[in-house]
Amino acid sequence: MLLFMSRLLTLLFVFSFPYSALCQELNVPNGQQFAYTWHVVGKGGHKYDQLRTYIFRSLGRNDKGDNVFECQLVRAVEKDDPGASPDLDTDNPKATVFNNSGVLTPLALLQQPLTVTVSAKGKLLDIDGYDAVLSRVDRDWELQKGIRSQIESRKESLGYYIQDMFFQFPDQPIGSSGEWKDKRGVSYKMERLYGHPRGAVKVNKEVPEFNKASFSNESLLQISFVREGDVEEKGIYILDPKTGLVRDFSKNKSFEYSYSSVNDREVSELAIVMETNPKESNLDTAWLNMAIKTGLWSAAFGSGQDYNLEKMQRYFKTKDAQFEKTPLYQVNKLSLLQKLRKNPKAEALYSDLLMSIPNAYLSVPGLYHHLINKFHQLFEKDARLAYEVAGYFYQTKDFNSWLHETSAQNFLSSYSSNKESWDNGLEVVRLMHTDKNLAMRQTADPLFYWSQANKNPKDLNKLLSSANALSKMDNKTMQLGKGGRYGVLVYQLLVNEGKQAEANHLLDAILDKLHVVVVDTLYGGRKDDRSILAHAYQLKYLARKGSGDVNAIKYLSLAAQYSPTGPADKSRMSRYDKHFLKSKETYRQDFVEMLFSSGNEKQALKTFAAHISAEPESLEEMKSLYLRHFPQNDFKALMSDEVIVSWEKAPDFKLKDLNDNERTLKDYSGKWMVIDFWGTWCGPCVAELPEINTFNKELDEGKYPGATFLSIACKDYEQTVKAFLTKNNYEIPVLMSDNKIQFKYNIDGYPYKVMVSPTGRMITLERGKDWRKILKLFNRISGVW
Structure with missing residues (x-):
């Protein structure tokens, strides 16, 4: 480690002076030591925040008169955004975000001696020692070829950093003007x-x-x-x-x-300061080598579908004692075993290790999947142990999702069908329900009240007690505990047991609480709860209709109003809610049918248009519904005048195709078109391209006149896209994104598809829905105009 002694002075005041008398070259005495902290912040289209501290020691001049320095990187901080938490801070290496491969280069260079040669005029000539760094990386980390090449290529960037620290004097003497x-x-x-x-x-x-x-x-x-x-x-x-x-x-x-x-x-701002007492990171090299060798970017134990269990076990044998109490080692160890697909020996070893590793060593932020697996295995077998596992990550989104998406399904079956599983699961939830921590109770309470009631709905004391507790729960419990879902489930139990008055009281309370949480913009589940609110109003409509209330239709209207308006209003959790509640995707169609039957055509058409926009796959069914009530009307005119006109106008664009031709939205007007936003880097995008290519060939052959397809490659390079299409013999039309189009179209992930009408109006197509069928449906029924 280099020692450092120097004295720093900062900003100073200006006086005239004959510049021929001043130093005009670099001349650092042999043995002088100095340090720099280099800090750059990107504030333009590419945002970042990087800090490096280097210590130098002069080795004098070589026989050519160049300055030679020993150099070490002693500290590094990496942030994806100036305001973000660091992906890397070598003062706290155990908090490193290793799924960002960019952190590996500074870690490879940290505390490694380099020899830097700088000319007398301050120009960086050479950095020696980088090959030794790569050799150490090869020996200790065994990185994947592409990641290793990434570190190798960063030598050029290091040169830019170091050059910033030395001023390049002009070749000619500086004149008196300076x-x-x-x-x-x-x-x-x-x-x-x-x-x-x-x-x-x-x-x-x-x-x-x-x-x-x-x-x-x-x-x-x-x-x-x-x-x-x-x-x-x-x-x-x-x-x-x-x-x-x-x-x-x-x-x-x-x-x-x-x-x-x-x-x-x-846009970047760079600052370099000579340090008197530079901050140096002390690195645990053994821990770092373990973290990287067992992690995402190493090929030490295999790659792709080819991993070596014996090699893993030999490594584990040499490292278990050293890292027995190191969470990242235990988590990475399990993750390596999971890479051995369809290997009974590895699966058995994984299961044994999972149960034997203390929960505290499985609790690594962002890597909770092993805790989830342990909780899942114990949920139906050992309530006390499952409860103890939950204590390590119950406040995370991972746990909340798993509990309400997967574990709760244990209580959908009848108690008599699997008593042991039921009792264990219910005991886990009861322990959470009685925990001293408020957040854990809020997460589990609604599930507990429903599950204890559903175990034996004939036990009216427990059923009514659960209903009473759910009617009094606070807003946070509604949010963390999926109170809306479980409240509605208990409502249905009450109805089934003939307790309509008590059921109505509970439903009204749940409706009031849902109205509060769905307007909380900080609540991530508010859109899911809107769908539950729609179903709750449908239940109220049915109850009021059954009691003879002539105004019951207003509740069906509210059910339609709160139904999802499109893909943005749906999530994975909302699909589970639908599964638990046996609810419909939307209640607009029911409302439209009611309005048409009552003769309220004007209001019906507004809801009709909204329903087709939200559920475009229902077009055929909605057409039949409309013509059943109005057989004399022109459905195509209705689509044009009521439905399509209500859609959002598709943003215009001016993009280039792969032949450098400029295209705009108007070039595709007059046809029904699906636009697919994708990238060669996107696995799900690539997976569906064979079917897309086949469908596009059918369009080119004129099989569906009036319909067309367009793709826009995002976050990609033109040459990469060209090579990809050629390699796979794909013949799909591609425009290259300008890095603005995806924001204009509010892309929230990839692949992402929208359908554009012949008049330039658009709707988003939900992932998982058959977009080809929808395109053909609209082209056939609505036609071109």
């Missing part, structure tokens, strides 16, 4: 400074006025520079005139850039 311009068109001005006002150099501010109180006998050099044109730069160096070393450096830089069809602007 001004010059380099070959890139950058204008420089050198001035001599005295004194140092408080604060760091700010490139967007003028140098402060001379202050006698800040006067110092030591002089430094200020070199300001400006670059204009395609790349804009503005900055200030503060140099030591004796050695030519940088004391402070600040720079703003911005430029336009493009890749594929993407155009954006890079």
Whole structure:
């Protein structure tokens, strides 16, 4: 480890001086040590925040007169966004986000000696020792080929970082004006400074006025520079005139850039400060090697579908004692065994280890899937142990989802069908229900009340007690515990047992609570609860209708109103709610039928249009419904005048195809069209391309006149897309994204499809629905106009 002793002075004041007398080259005495903290923040289209601290020691000059330094990276911090938590902070390496492969390069370089050669004029000539770094990576980490190549390619970036720390003097002597311009068109001005006002150099501010109180006998050099044109730069160096070393450096830089069809602007702020007492990270090399070798990016134990159990076991045997109490080791160990698909020996070993590893060592943020597996295995077998597992991650989204999507299904079957499983599961929920921690109780309470009532609905004391408790639950319990779902389930139990009055009281309470939570914009489940609210109003409609209430239809109207309006209103959890409640996807169709039957055509058509927009696959059925009531009417005119006109207008675009031809939305007008947003990097996108290619060929052959297909490749390179299509013999039309189109169309993931009408109106098509069938349906029934 390099030792460091130096003295730092910051921003200083300007005086005229004959520049021929000042240092105009780098001349650092043999043995002098210094350190820099390099910090860059990206604020343009690409946001990032990176910090590095390097320590240097001069080794004197070589026989060519170049300066030679020993250099070590001693600290690194990486953030995806200036305001985000760090993916890497070498002061706290055990919090590293290892699923970001970008953290591996600074970790590979940390505390590794490099030899840096810099010319007398300050130009970086060579970095020696990088091959030794790669050799250590190969020996200790055994990375996948692509990830190893990534680290190898970062040597060039390291050169840019180090060059920033050394000012490049001009080849020609600096004249008395102190001004010059380099070959890139950058204008420089050198001035001599005295004194140092408080604060760091700010490139967007003028140098402060001379202050006698800040006067110092030591002089430094200020070199300001400006670059204009395609790349804009503005900055200030503060140099030591004796050695030519940088004391402070600040720079703003911005430029336009493009890749594929993407155009954006890079804006960055760089600051380099010479440190008197640099902060150095102390790294546990053994822990780091273990974390990476057993992690996502290593090929030490295999790759793809080919993993070696014996090799894993040999490694585990040598490391178990050392890392027995290390959570990441235990989690990575289990994850490695999971890679051995359809291997009974590995599956048995995984199960044994899962049960033997203490829960605390399985609780790694972002890697809770092994705790979930353990909870799942114990839920129906050992209530006390399952409850103990839940205590380690009950406040996470992972646990909440698993409990209400999977574990709760244990109570859907009748108690008599599996008493042991039922009793164990119910005991887990009861233990959570009686836990001293409020959040755990809120997560489990509604499930407990429903499950204890559903065990034996004939036990009216428990049934009524559960109903009473659910009617009084607070909003947080409604949210964390899926109170709406379980409240409605208990309502149905009450109805089945002939307790309609008590059921009505509970349903009214649940409706009131649902109305509160669905307007809470900070509540992630509010859209799921809107669907439950729609079903609850459907139940109220049926109850009021059954009692002879002539105004019951208003509740069916509310059921239609709160039904999902499209894919954005649905989620995985909402599908489970539908499964538990046996509810419909939407109640608009029921409402439309009621309105048509009552003769309220105007109101019916509004709901009719909304229903087709939300559930476009129902078009055939809705057409039959409409013509059954109005056989004399023109359904195509209805689609044009009532339905399509209610859709959102598709945003226009101007994108290039793979032959560099510019295309706009208008080029595709007059036809029904599906636009697919995809990328070669997206697994689900690639998986469906064979079927897309086949369907597109049918369109090209004229099998469905009036319909067409278009794809837009996002976050991709044109050459990558071309090579991909050629390799797979795909003949689909592709436009390249400009990195703006996906935002105009509110893309929330990939693949993402929208259907555009011949008049340029659009709806989003829900994932999992047969979009080809929907396109053909609208093309056939609505036609082209």
